[in-house]
Each structure stands twice: as C-alpha cells, then as structure tokens.
Amino acid sequence: MTGIKRVSVLALALLMACTSIFAQGTKETTKATNGQTEITVLNYIDMSEPNSANEIKLLWDKFAADNPDIKVIREDLFNEPFHQKTEAYVASGNLPDVLYMWPSGRSTSLHTTHSVKDLMPFLEKDGLVDSYNPACLVPQFAGFLGELPNGITMTHMLYVNKKVLADNGFAIPTSYEEMKAMVKPLKAKGIDLIAMDNMDAWVMQSCLFSMVVGRFGGVDWYKDLAAGKISFTDPWFVKSLSLIDDMYKSGMINPNSLTSPYGSSRGNFALGKAAFYIDGDWSTASFQTDITTGKALLSPEVQGSDIELMVIPTIPGEVIHNSNSGVVGTGWGMSANIPAGSAEEAASWRLIKFLEGEYAQTYRLSVGAAFPSNLNVNVAKVVKDNNLEPLVAKRAAYYNTYTTVTPVIDGVLAGDVYNVINTGLQEIGLGSKTPATVAKDVQKAWETWKANQ
Known part of the structure; x- marks a missing residue:
C-alpha cells in the first residue's frame, strides 16, 4: 500500500512496452462496437486460490450474460x-475504466490525484445509500468515496489448531506467556508455534504489528500522534516493536518466515506442522473447499472440530485487551477520465453495482472471501440455507467477539512512513536493527513527511 511516488523511467518504459489486455489503450478507441459499450477493468485475483476460476464463471461470466450490451475487457x-x-x-x-482499490494505503495515489470519481453521487442518484453499512461509506483517504467497499476487513486473525495443542498437552492460550511457553515443547517434536509468511513486507505490519500497536497505543493512537500528543519514540511504539523482536528471538515466529512468500505456509498449518497461523480475515477462503475441484486445505470436518479463530491473547503491558486492527475493505472504483453522462460511465457504474450487489456479495460470503457491506445480504440466512462450511460461521462469531478495532498502520499513515515501518520490522527479524533504532527511523520519517505537507 504505497503513496504517491516518483515513477521511474524504467517503469514507464515497461508500461509502454508491455502487451496490455486493454484493447487499443486510449479512451478515444474505447467506444461502442457492435452495439456494445466497451469498458476496461483492472481486477485483483490470485488464480492459484480455491474458487478463483469459479469466481470468473459465477461473477464475470454472469455479468457478461446478463449485460450483453456491455463488453468487459479485464486484466487479472x-x-x-x-x-x-x-x-x-x-x-x-490513462486508467482502466473500473479498477480494484483500497480505501487508502496501496491505493493512496488513486485517491490523492483524484484519478477516480466520487461514487457517493452515484449511490445517491440510485437510492442505494441505505443499502450499505454506513461505516463503509465514510469519506476515504482524500476525503471522498473513491471505492465502494466489499465490507470491513480485520487484518489480524490467529488460527488455532486445537488438535495439535491437545495432542501435545496444551489448551487454547489465554495469554502471550502461555503461547511462548509452548515453543520449546513443540519444537522438540518438529512443530512450529506460529506459521506466518513475512517475505512480503506488508504482511507483518498489517496482519500482526498493527494489532500490537493498538494494544499498546490504544484506540486513538493515530489521533494522538497526528495531534502531536505522542511520538514514535515513546514507550507505546518501542514496546510494540520489542514484542515483535521477542517473538522472533524466542522462536514464536521462525526467522525463516522472512523468506516465505505470502500464503505459502498455509499448507503446513493445515498439515499440523504449526499450532497457529497468522493472516488477515480474508485468508479463511484459502482453507475452504474449492467448489469446482471439491478439494480443501481444511476439510469441513476439520474446520468444525479442530480450528478456532481468535486474536493474540493478553499481551504484557497492553492498555486495551482483545482488540484487533481493522479498516474499510477493498472494493471498486471508477476512472475520473470517463466523461460524465457517457455510455462508458453508465456501463462502469452498472458493473460496480453488480460487483457490490446482493448476488456478488452473497457469493463472496459463501466462499469465505468477504463479509458483506451490502445490508441486503442476510448473513445468518445464507449460512443456514446453504449449509456453509464451519469457517464461515466461525468467522461471523469472530467479528462479534472482537469488537474493539484500532487503525491499520498502512490505512492511516502515508507510504513514506509506513514503508519505513515495514522495512524496520524485517530488520528486527533479521537482527540488524534494534526496536529503539527502528523507532527513531520511523519518527524521522514521520517528521519529514509532516514537514512536506
């Protein structure tokens, strides 16, 4: 999740050289052809994930079938x-007409350059404002609704394999110290305490550290920081960094995770080679059954009997308990280049309404991809009527249990600051920098960023 940055000549050259799936490329050539209005889309999808092929069939192919007057040219x-x-x-x-977006962070440049339109007027015109969770319609990074979100995302989720714990004489921990005490006995049997993939720098920051910062800094840590009441060199932040340092040094998180690509350790957790797994709430979909192949990392039976979803339990010195880190979820935005009132604008808005409508959000709920922002989706009814897998119901219970939500770092800080945090967390894991040094680096980056505003 990066902010506006100077794009290198190489990046621009690659853009010009690459063969784009987007037809002829310019808005002038994206016009009605054969009675169809042509729109381009930049889609975010991991085709190696369960149900990814099914998503193409049940969402994109369905939209095409239901809207024969629109031709979607999609880049995945x-x-x-x-x-x-x-x-x-x-x-x-030269943006695609419709594109997958974040409310801030990695999509900061789309917001701050006003490369996308404010979608609130579209919702208001169609009478759809009351159809969405109000928390999902608040102004985003640049003060307007740049993307219509799938829902609210909790970026920290601790998966627990109760069978692995029970087989080794442990119960679900109620404190950080209890978890730490499991490291040596489990390691003696070749079992990691926590599986996590930290090669991509955003993972540690988003899926663990943001939650930890909230525990030590409180719900209003960012407001206090922005108001100048606290700094990154104060104890709340140094303690947060020190906890990550302790997790690496004690073996709670294997330093080898720093060479593990995102998502690659899910299989080890599913096979019982780790007692816990840390990721974001979206990752539940990766463990569920692919309805096309019938295969799953965790069978419904195992999901029901062996797996629990929780957050890291009580941390020594925390100021709030059982809190989590959360942010308005990802969704879809519309290029500001599209002329107002044009056929392309109408087609793009029709696609966004479909992708965030009751049908599409019900599908995402059914495969565990997202919990709906659309209030017309009756979660309890969908779970019951479709006999959905246990992880779906457990995810719903998880949201109801951990209701104290603190900011996600890359959801509130600019890239010039959170990238220093991301790198610093990796340096702590490698042992090349101390928490105090990283805290100073972050404070310097924060002061530099503020001075340039």
Missing part, C-alpha cells in the same frame, strides 16, 4: 504486479 493481476501496474497507470494518466 495479483499482489505486487497488480500494485506496480496500478502506479504505472496513475503515472500515465
């Missing part, structure tokens, strides 16, 4: 290639 990317391409499009000023 994932993780860093997606974000790099987005930044290249922003730099070129």
Whole structure:
C-alpha cells in the first residue's frame, strides 16, 4: 500500500512496452462496437486460490450474460504486479475504466490525484445509500468515496489448531506467556508455534504489528500522534516493536518466515506442522473447499472440530485487551477520465453495482472471501440455507467477539512512513536493527513527511 511516488523511467518504459489486455489503450478507441459499450477493468485475483476460476464463471461470466450490451475487457493481476501496474497507470494518466482499490494505503495515489470519481453521487442518484453499512461509506483517504467497499476487513486473525495443542498437552492460550511457553515443547517434536509468511513486507505490519500497536497505543493512537500528543519514540511504539523482536528471538515466529512468500505456509498449518497461523480475515477462503475441484486445505470436518479463530491473547503491558486492527475493505472504483453522462460511465457504474450487489456479495460470503457491506445480504440466512462450511460461521462469531478495532498502520499513515515501518520490522527479524533504532527511523520519517505537507 504505497503513496504517491516518483515513477521511474524504467517503469514507464515497461508500461509502454508491455502487451496490455486493454484493447487499443486510449479512451478515444474505447467506444461502442457492435452495439456494445466497451469498458476496461483492472481486477485483483490470485488464480492459484480455491474458487478463483469459479469466481470468473459465477461473477464475470454472469455479468457478461446478463449485460450483453456491455463488453468487459479485464486484466487479472495479483499482489505486487497488480500494485506496480496500478502506479504505472496513475503515472500515465490513462486508467482502466473500473479498477480494484483500497480505501487508502496501496491505493493512496488513486485517491490523492483524484484519478477516480466520487461514487457517493452515484449511490445517491440510485437510492442505494441505505443499502450499505454506513461505516463503509465514510469519506476515504482524500476525503471522498473513491471505492465502494466489499465490507470491513480485520487484518489480524490467529488460527488455532486445537488438535495439535491437545495432542501435545496444551489448551487454547489465554495469554502471550502461555503461547511462548509452548515453543520449546513443540519444537522438540518438529512443530512450529506460529506459521506466518513475512517475505512480503506488508504482511507483518498489517496482519500482526498493527494489532500490537493498538494494544499498546490504544484506540486513538493515530489521533494522538497526528495531534502531536505522542511520538514514535515513546514507550507505546518501542514496546510494540520489542514484542515483535521477542517473538522472533524466542522462536514464536521462525526467522525463516522472512523468506516465505505470502500464503505459502498455509499448507503446513493445515498439515499440523504449526499450532497457529497468522493472516488477515480474508485468508479463511484459502482453507475452504474449492467448489469446482471439491478439494480443501481444511476439510469441513476439520474446520468444525479442530480450528478456532481468535486474536493474540493478553499481551504484557497492553492498555486495551482483545482488540484487533481493522479498516474499510477493498472494493471498486471508477476512472475520473470517463466523461460524465457517457455510455462508458453508465456501463462502469452498472458493473460496480453488480460487483457490490446482493448476488456478488452473497457469493463472496459463501466462499469465505468477504463479509458483506451490502445490508441486503442476510448473513445468518445464507449460512443456514446453504449449509456453509464451519469457517464461515466461525468467522461471523469472530467479528462479534472482537469488537474493539484500532487503525491499520498502512490505512492511516502515508507510504513514506509506513514503508519505513515495514522495512524496520524485517530488520528486527533479521537482527540488524534494534526496536529503539527502528523507532527513531520511523519518527524521522514521520517528521519529514509532516514537514512536506
């Protein structure tokens, strides 16, 4: 999740050289053809994930069938290639008509350059404002509704394999110290305490550290920081960094996780090679059954009997308990280049309404991809009527249990600051910097960023 940055000549050259799936490329050539209005889309999808092929069939193919007057030219990317391409499009000023977005963070440049339209007037015109969770319609990073979100995202989730714990004489821990005490006995049997993938720098920051910062800094840590009441060199932040340092040094998190690509350790957790797994709430979909192949990392039976979803339990010195880190979720935005009142605008808005409508959000709920922002989706009824897998129901219970939510770091800080945090967390894991040094680096980055505003 990066802010506005100077795009290199190389990046622009690659943009010009790459063969884009987007037809001829310019808005002038994206006109009605054969009675169809043509729109381009930048989609975010991991085609290796369960149900990804099914998503193409049940969402994108369905929209095409129901809207024969619209031709969608879609580009599918994932993780860093997606974000790099987005930044290249922003730099070129030639965005796709509809694109997958974050409310801040990795989509900061889309918001601050006003590369996307404010979607609130579209919702108001169609009488759809009351159809969405009000928390999902608040102004985003640049003060307007740049993307219509899928829902609210909790970026920290601790998966627990109760069977692995029970087989080794442990119960679900109620404190950080209890978890730490499990490291040596489990390691003696070749079992990691926590599986986590930290090669991509955002993972530690988003999926663990943001929650930890909230525990030590409180619900209003960002407001206090912005008001100048606290700084990154104060104990709340140094303690947060020190906890991550302790987790690496004690073996709670294996330093080898720093070479593990995102998502690669899910299989080890599913096989019982780790007692816990840390990720965001979205990752539940990765463990559920692919309805196309019938295969799952965790069978419904195992989901029901062996797996629990929780947050890291009580941490020594925390000022709030059982809190989590959360942010308005990802969703869909519309290019500001589209002429107002045009056929392209109408087609793009029809697609966004479909992607965030009752049908699409019910589908995402059924496969565990997202919990709905659309209030017309009756979660309890969908779970019951469709006999959904246990992880779906447990995820709903998880939201109802952990209701104290603190900011996600890359959801409130600019890239010039949170990238220093991301790098610092990796340096702590490698043992090349101390928590105190990283705290100073972050404070310097924060002061530099503020001075340039």
